[in-house]
Amino acid sequence: MNEKYFPEQIEERWQKFWEESGAFEVETDAAREKRFYCLEMLPYPSGFLHMGHVRNYSIGDALSWFRRLQGYNVLHPMGWDSFGQPAEQAAIKRGVMPRDWTEQNIAHMRRQFKRMGFSFDWRREVAAHTPEYYKWDQWFFLKMLEKGLAYKKVSPVNWCPNESTVLSNEQSSGGVCWRCGASVEKRDIEQWFLRITDYAEQLLSDMGEIEGGWPERVLTMQRNWIGKSSGTFIEFQIKDADERVRVFTTRIDTVYGANAVVVAPDHPLVEKSPLKEDVRRFAERARAASMAAREPGAEVEKEGINTGLLAVNPFSGELIPVWAGNYVLMEYGTGAVMSVPAHDERDFEFAQRYSLPVRRVIERISHEQPPAERDPTVEDQSVAMKEAFTDYGILVASGDWSGKLSGDAIREMAEFAEAKGFGERAVTYRLRDWGISRQRFWGAPIPVVYCDECGVVPVPESDLPVVLPERAEFTGTGQSPLAGVPEFVNTTCPKCEGPARRETDTMDTFIDSSWYFFRYIDPKNAAAPFDKGAAAYWTPVDQYIGGVEHAVMHLMYTRFWTKFMRDIGLVDFDEPVKRLMTQGMVVAETFYREGEDAGSKVYYNPADVDVVRDEKGRISRATLISDGQPVTVGPFEKMSKSANNGVDPNEMIAAYGADATRLFVLFAAPVENDLRWLEAGIEGTQRFLRRVYSFVYRWREALKGATAGEFSPEAKALRHETHRTIERVTGDFEGLRYNTAVAALMELLNELYDFKGQPGSASASDLFAVREALEAMVLMLAPFAPHVAEELWESLGHEGGILRSGARWPEFDPSLARKEEVEIAVQVNGKLRGRVSVPASATEEETRAAALADERVRSWTEGKQIVKTVVVPGRLVNVVVR
RNA sequence: GCGGAUGUGGCGGAAUUGGUAGACGCGCUAGCCUCAGGAGCUAGUCUAGGCAACUAGGUGGAGGUUCGAGUCCUCUCAUCCGCACCA
Numbered sequence: 001m002n003e004k005y006f007p008e009q010i011e012e013r014w015q016k017f018w019e020e021s022g023a024f025e026v027e028t029d030a031a032r033e034k035r036f037y038c039l040e041m042l043p044y045p046s047g048f049l050h051m052g053h054v055r056n057y058s059i060g061d062a063l064s065w066f067r068r069l070q071g072y073n074v075l076h077p078m079g080w081d082s083f084g085q086p087a088e089q090a091a092i093k094r095g096v097m098p099r100d101w102t103e104q105n106i107a108h109m110r111r112q113f114k115r116m117g118f119s120f121d122w123r124r125e126v127a128a129h130t131p132e133y134y135k136w137d138q139w140f141f142l143k144m145l146e147k148g149l150a151y152k153k154v155s156p157v158n159w160c161p162n163e164s165t166v167l168s169n170e171q172s173s174g175g176v177c178w179r180c181g182a183s184v185e186k187r188d189i190e191q192w193f194l195r196i197t198d199y200a201e202q203l204l205s206d207m208g209e210i211e212g213g214w215p216e217r218v219l220t221m222q223r224n225w226i227g228k229s230s231g232t233f234i235e236f237q238i239k240d241a242d243e244r245v246r247v248f249t250t251r252i253d254t255v256y257g258a259n260a261v262v263v264a265p266d267h268p269l270v271e272k273s274p275l276k277e278d279v280r281r282f283a284e285r286a287r288a289a290s291m292a293a294r295e296p297g298a299e300v301e302k303e304g305i306n307t308g309l310l311a312v313n314p315f316s317g318e319l320i321p322v323w324a325g326n327y328v329l330m331e332y333g334t335g336a337v338m339s340v341p342a343h344d345e346r347d348f349e350f351a352q353r354y355s356l357p358v359r360r361v362i363e364r365i366s367h368e369q370p371p372a373e374r375d376p377t378v379e380d381q382s383v384a385m386k387e388a389f390t391d392y393g394i395l396v397a398s399g400d401w402s403g404k405l406s407g408d409a410i411r412e413m414a415e416f417a418e419a420k421g422f423g424e425r426a427v428t429y430r431l432r433d434w435g436i437s438r439q440r441f442w443g444a445p446i447p448v449v450y451c452d453e454c455g456v457v458p459v460p461e462s463d464l465p466v467v468l469p470e471r472a473e474f475t476g477t478g479q480s481p482l483a484g485v486p487e488f489v490n491t492t493c494p495k496c497e498g499p500a501r502r503e504t505d506t507m508d509t510f511i512d513s514s515w516y517f518f519r520y521i522d523p524k525n526a527a528a529p530f531d532k533g534a535a536a537y538w539t540p541v542d543q544y545i546g547g548v549e550h551a552v553m554h555l556m557y558t559r560f561w562t563k564f565m566r567d568i569g570l571v572d573f574d575e576p577v578k579r580l581m582t583q584g585m586v587v588a589e590t591f592y593r594e595g596e597d598a599g600s601k602v603y604y605n606p607a608d609v610d611v612v613r614d615e616k617g618r619i620s621r622a623t624l625i626s627d628g629q630p631v632t633v634g635p636f637e638k639m640s641k642s643a644n645n646g647v648d649p650n651e652m653i654a655a656y657g658a659d660a661t662r663l664f665v666l667f668a669a670p671v672e673n674d675l676r677w678l679e680a681g682i683e684g685t686q687r688f689l690r691r692v693y694s695f696v697y698r699w700r701e702a703l704k705g706a707t708a709g710e711f712s713p714e715a716k717a718l719r720h721e722t723h724r725t726i727e728r729v730t731g732d733f734e735g736l737r738y739n740t741a742v743a744a745l746m747e748l749l750n751e752l753y754d755f756k757g758q759p760g761s762a763s764a765s766d767l768f769a770v771r772e773a774l775e776a777m778v779l780m781l782a783p784f785a786p787h788v789a790e791e792l793w794e795s796l797g798h799e800g801g802i803l804r805s806g807a808r809w810p811e812f813d814p815s816l817a818r819k820e821e822v823e824i825a826v827q828v829n830g831k832l833r834g835r836v837s838v839p840a841s842a843t844e845e846e847t848r849a850a851a852l853a854d855e856r857v858r859s860w861t862e863g864k865q866i867v868k869t870v871v872v873p874g875r876l877v878n879v880v881v882r
Numbered sequence: 883g884c885g886g887a888u889g890u891g892g893c894g895g896a897a898u899u900g901g902u903a904g905a906c907g908c909g910c911u912a913g914c915c916u917c918a919g920g921a922g923c924u925a926g927u928c929u930a931g932g933c934a935a936c937u938a939g940g941u942g943g944a945g946g947u948u949c950g951a952g953u954c955c956u957c958u959c960a961u962c963c964g965c966a967c968c969a
Contacts, residue, residue: 217886221964224965229969262969429968613909613910616892617927668907669894678894681894684907744905747906880950
């Protein structure tokens with residue numbers, strides 16, 4: 001052991017040791033009942049590790065170490081979400097093949113991960129772009145096709161007319177092509193979809209199984225995304241035509257207030273309109289407007305046009321006009337609504353704009369509801385009502401239904417409609433089927449073949465994987481690069497062996513990430529995606545950790561995938577993840593100056609800025625080091641290129657070591673909060689590690705003479721601190737409260753520094769107490785700073801590395817964790833007036849007596865009448881006087 | 883607009899879930915050590931008054947419940963996030 005703490009030497013040494021000894025390699029072992037699956041979201045191999053990754057994997061790594069030390073068989077794997085657009089864009093820009101680009105990036109990032117010392121079982125590494133992996137994407141697709149869960153339908157894509165190519169949403173943001181700036185059009189093409197909507201109800205109801213383990217806000221977002229709504233379909237007959245229009249409503253009780261039927265501009269009924277040319281022009285305008293205004297916050301004004309058609313209200317028999325309106329969406333419900341302006345805000349706004357009559361059919365039943373705005377002299381309330389009344393209430397002007405309560409009316413009117421055959425109750429969902437077709441090269445090919453004779457033919461399982469070609473032309477224009485590779489496209493029909501063409505669409509990369517954590521369990525399996533028995537041992541995942549940006553899509557898809565795997569017998573549970581932790585962003589200071597153009601900013605990296613603080617610690621001045629001139633201090637923002645506030649993990653490792661870097665990201669903030677990166681902060685954690693190190697260095701020889709015996713008061717106090725710390729840290733780990741766990745360790749170290757006694761002269765029992773404290777400290781430090789913990793553990797006389805040495809997470813002795821003497825706060829009329837020390841075992845009476853006997857307390861109670869005393873044993877006494 | 887969350891020193895954050903507010907760290911101040919230090923060590927650091935013991939105030943704001951409120955309730959303000967014509 002070196003006298004000084006040199007992180008780079010220690011870290012290199014132990015990384016090598018771990019690798020050579022296979023320290024983190026685990027086996028599926030039914031004999032080991034205690035097992036734990038710790039999973040972090042797999043990264044996209046962009047080529048560079050960033051601080052968000054460091055945070056994500058530090059959180060998971062700490063938990064993995066903790067569970068290992070507790071004796072669990074811990075699966076902690078890593079892989080690569082290695083399909084996706086950036087590789088293809090690199091190919092277009094620089095001509096490098098996606099595979100080469102991707103694999104170089106993976107190699108680089110893998111080195112960075114190893115340099116961080118994360119405890120992954122690298123033998124289980126998987127990468128989505130390898131045929132061994134995506135073969136099973138294709139296999140799952142075929143299973144879905146077989147079960148009728150995969151199907152084709154016509155659906156729009158973003159289309160650049162200039163380059164004749166399909167664009168992703170990202171490539172067409174703002175409605176213009178990312179490369180040529182041409183305005184993007186929608187084009188309808190046939191694409192593959194997965195029927196996730198078949199699982200909508202389960203995705204909703206199974207949330208009950210994971211509530212408590214998942215953040216409430218994630219569940220809420222998923223609930224909103226699924227968007228369940230119960231209501232009724234009602235059919236309106238079109239006058240003088242053999243057509244009916246179907247609407248969906250949750251408020252059938254307001255049907256007597258309908259003043260119109262409003263359909264989506266692209267609703268098929270529009271074809272029957274006598275004014276269909278006008279309506280079509282309107283529809284085109286509406287479509288163009290909705291494409292252009294995709295920016296959030298821009299509320300589109302409600303517009304519409306009368307189609308000239310009339311519909312019959314099946315309840316009242318009344319004739320009402322049919323309008324086309326831009327606020328009605330073809331994708332939701334039936335693409336048509338009954339417009340009830342008196343009781344729906346959007347309909348109200350629409351009616352105001354086009355001066356349609358407003359008929360009120362629901363009255364309030366409670367005075368807490370808004371007062372009735374009603375002009376009894378006229379039927380049309382468009383003048384009297386200032387806004388829609390959307391509450392439930394009592395029906396009026398609704399024929400036989402008048403006088404009923406909304407709740408009853410909704411049920412009875414739906415039954416009536418069903419009985420009369422013009423309606424039915426239904427549940428609709430906002431959730432739509434999952435479009436998985438991508439007109440791109442760098443993804444898993446969809447395994448179907450098109451044959452002129454046989455039509456759409458699935459590739460037989462035995463022919464999987466359908467392998468991507470090694471090379472293709474990447475121009476960024478025209479059709480998908482895959483379609484330009486004849487060896488790939490031209491094939492024979494598996495059915496009739498005649499000439500056929502392969503599907504050239506590839507799969508959405510969310511498919512890869514929907515089941516990757518099952519592949520880790522059995523990554524080399526050539527006969528199945530994974531072994532059922534092994535999966536039953538390891539899954540569901542005990543703890544999943546990742547960014548909240550995946551709260552909806554990825555986590556919804558993976559839940560769906562799991563339910564499908566259950567239905568084909570691969571797993572026997574409903575939910576893949578028991579506990580989910582969503583970590584906050586890593587943010588850093590920003591510094592800037594106004595740029596040349598008005599409103600533009602030039603950002604400077606925090607490393608290039610010198611900050612001067614006043615005596616309070618507030619920033620008083622910030623100057624650019626290179627020219628000494630002031631810069632503006634901006635807010636903390638997510639680390640990014642554009643704000644020039646990124647920090648390269650490599651530089652941090654080089655300057656402070658992987659251990660200090662990891663310790664800092666876990667200590668600086670609770671894991672779910674944003675993390676403010678401050679270079680000074682990491683210096684603080686390095687200081688802590690150095691202090692631990694040098695303490696062990698000074699004491700390690702003397703500690704060989706430690707034996708338990710009669711303990712001095714100081715030793716007792718230290719042992720109390722040690723056991724109390726173990727208790728706190730253990731509890732903090734269970735709740736992933738790393739920041740307070742680290743704080744507790746720092747407190748214990750402060751106690752050690754305050755300990756009276758020197759290595760040369762301490763008694764054997766004092767040494768025992770110090771040794772006990774240090775061993776607990778080192779083991780509890782291992783999840784945060786494993787390299788230095790290994791080094792210290794060895795120097796305390798343990799051979800073979802922490803895990804192999806049989807070390808276990810320290811247990812606390814409750815009798816030692818408890819204090820013998822406790823300090824009791826004494827209040828007089830709720831104000832703190834003194835503190836007294838009593839034995840922990842003191843009774844309520846003894847505590848009260850001690851409090852009242854205290855001199856300072858007496859000076860406040862003197863001459864007053866004691867009305868009562870409240871005693872909280874072990875905590876405080878409150879004396880109430882008058 | 884709807885839904886959710888959060889407001890505590892100069893800063894990140896603690897507070898055993900109704901019981902000593904500000905743990906731990908950063909920053910800052912002073913001293914020691916040093917050729918030097920962006921190293922290390924020691925002490926201090928919520929605000930105001932006081933040499934001090936101490937006193938008063940203090941958890942965005944205003945009320946309330948309670949012996950006692952950062953914590954519970956009502957209203958209000960601010961910030962952040964999610965969804966957004968979902969019928």
